[in-house]
Amino acid sequence: MTLIAAVAFFFSGQVPVHAEKTYTIGTDVTFPPFVYANSNNKYVGIDMELIRSIAKEEGFKIKIKPLGFNAAVQSVSSGQIDGVIAGMTITDERKQTFDFSNAYYQSGIVMAVAPKSGIKGLQDLKGKRVAVKTGTQGATYANSLKDKYGFKVVTFDDSDNVYNDVKTGNSAACFDDSAVLNYGVKTGLGLKIVTKPADIGQYGFAVKKGQNQELLKMFNQGLAKLKKNGKYDQIIKKYTGAAATSSTKKANEQKDAESNTFIGLIKQNRQAIWTGILETLKLTILSIIFATIFGILIGLLGVIPNKFSRGLSTTIIYIFRGLPLLVLALFIYNGVPSLTGSKIPAFVAGIITLTLNEGAYTAAFVKGGIEAVDAGQMEAARSLGLPFSKAMQKIVLPQGIKIMIPSFINQFIITLKDTSILSIIGILELTQTGKIIIARNLQGFKVWTIVAVIYLLLITILTLLSKWVERRINN
Numbered sequence: 001m002t003l004i005a006a007v008a009f010f011f012s013g014q015v016p017v018h019a020e021k022t023y024t025i026g027t028d029v030t031f032p033p034f035v036y037a038n039s040n041n042k043y044v045g046i047d048m049e050l051i052r053s054i055a056k057e058e059g060f061k062i063k064i065k066p067l068g069f070n071a072a073v074q075s076v077s078s079g080q081i082d083g084v085i086a087g088m089t090i091t092d093e094r095k096q097t098f099d100f101s102n103a104y105y106q107s108g109i110v111m112a113v114a115p116k117s118g119i120k121g122l123q124d125l126k127g128k129r130v131a132v133k134t135g136t137q138g139a140t141y142a143n144s145l146k147d148k149y150g151f152k153v154v155t156f157d158d159s160d161n162v163y164n165d166v167k168t169g170n171s172a173a174c175f176d177d178s179a180v181l182n183y184g185v186k187t188g189l190g191l192k193i194v195t196k197p198a199d200i201g202q203y204g205f206a207v208k209k210g211q212n213q214e215l216l217k218m219f220n221q222g223l224a225k226l227k228k229n230g231k232y233d234q235i236i237k238k239y240t241g242a243a244a245t246s247s248t249k250k251a252n253e254q255k256d257a258e259s260n261t262f263i264g265l266i267k268q269n270r271q272a273i274w275t276g277i278l279e280t281l282k283l284t285i286l287s288i289i290f291a292t293i294f295g296i297l298i299g300l301l302g303v304i305p306n307k308f309s310r311g312l313s314t315t316i317i318y319i320f321r322g323l324p325l326l327v328l329a330l331f332i333y334n335g336v337p338s339l340t341g342s343k344i345p346a347f348v349a350g351i352i353t354l355t356l357n358e359g360a361y362t363a364a365f366v367k368g369g370i371e372a373v374d375a376g377q378m379e380a381a382r383s384l385g386l387p388f389s390k391a392m393q394k395i396v397l398p399q400g401i402k403i404m405i406p407s408f409i410n411q412f413i414i415t416l417k418d419t420s421i422l423s424i425i426g427i428l429e430l431t432q433t434g435k436i437i438i439a440r441n442l443q444g445f446k447v448w449t450i451v452a453v454i455y456l457l458l459i460t461i462l463t464l465l466s467k468w469v470e471r472r473i474n475n
């Protein structure tokens, strides 16, 4: 824990958190017409325009983080970000954890099916799967009905995956907000709504209960102004008016045709993919450096003749090798800040996670590598009068390192691959970039192929580089 705090402290000096009243606002990745990325990967939609206009009106700055609905909500409640705007329904249960702004839109839950499925309502769902989005009101609603109607609930992290599961026929239906599905139907989503809106509620902007009250106040003031000066109506019309939806429908059809090729997809998302690659590389390089240092230290602690240091080394390896990387990432990013009250930027949390996990593996093989050197070597060196540290340094380590090199290379490659897990805490590395692109264009097969090929290329480069270093060390 001290280590986490120390590394976080070291980094927090370099990361400008909260310069001149900038608020970090989390949102969904794809929830049109409220939030979605346009073809330039800029986040647009009713919620985005509202928050930007309000920020301008009230004189504060915002930084938008497209985390996905559930992650955004979690990040506000752990204090990692300041607020969430993502078509979030104001409910009594959520009021225990959040303070909501005045309402800005109304919606209920509807059920949608594939047009040719023949499913007409809840009564047809017996024995079938129903897709919903993690942590949403739609999910709560589905869970409240599943026993009565005998269906199984499956959850996805974003709406597009929910719809896709219905379109492919894996799920018989989905439950989602009427405001969103109505818009989807009008803009060519390819699903049909079969029920009347239930659980009707209002959307609000949310902050953590008791926190960021000035932000909440500004939101309410700004919203009132926008409603008064006509800007609010303008925004709503811009996204939901007949002209808007029919032109979006046309654009969607056109884009579908264009983005049907690999080259088209790469061209369209060039910028985003490149930024993703750079982020992945930054995470990988920094983590490899820190994990190697950490791993060697802990590994060495495990072989020196001291009970306490050996115990410490074994415990650290046991804990951080034993914890799933995903759990460790969520624990550091969401768990620790809700305990300590101070935030850790996602990037820093990511580096700490990889350092601890990859470092534990490194420590294990460093220890193993040293132990693999014949014990006679140490004994012989000591009997010649060399002190332990000298014998280690001059006799044992040089032999041990040769044994360890293949494991180091292996661990570097694993570290690169493991950066993909950090997409869960919203770091915009390559995998998260892929998710977001797919959320927009639903080209799952092609985008994942592109992403996979990029990873393989990066891994090839890393392997060649390591092999080159290996040859130099061996000679």
Ligand SMILES: NC(=O)CC[C@H](N)C(=O)O
Residues within 6 Å of the ligand: 028, 031, 069, 086, 087, 088, 089, 090, 133, 135, 136, 137, 138, 177
């Ligand atoms: N972005 C969303 O999916 C929000 C869904 C729904 N309105 C909720 O608050 O749970």
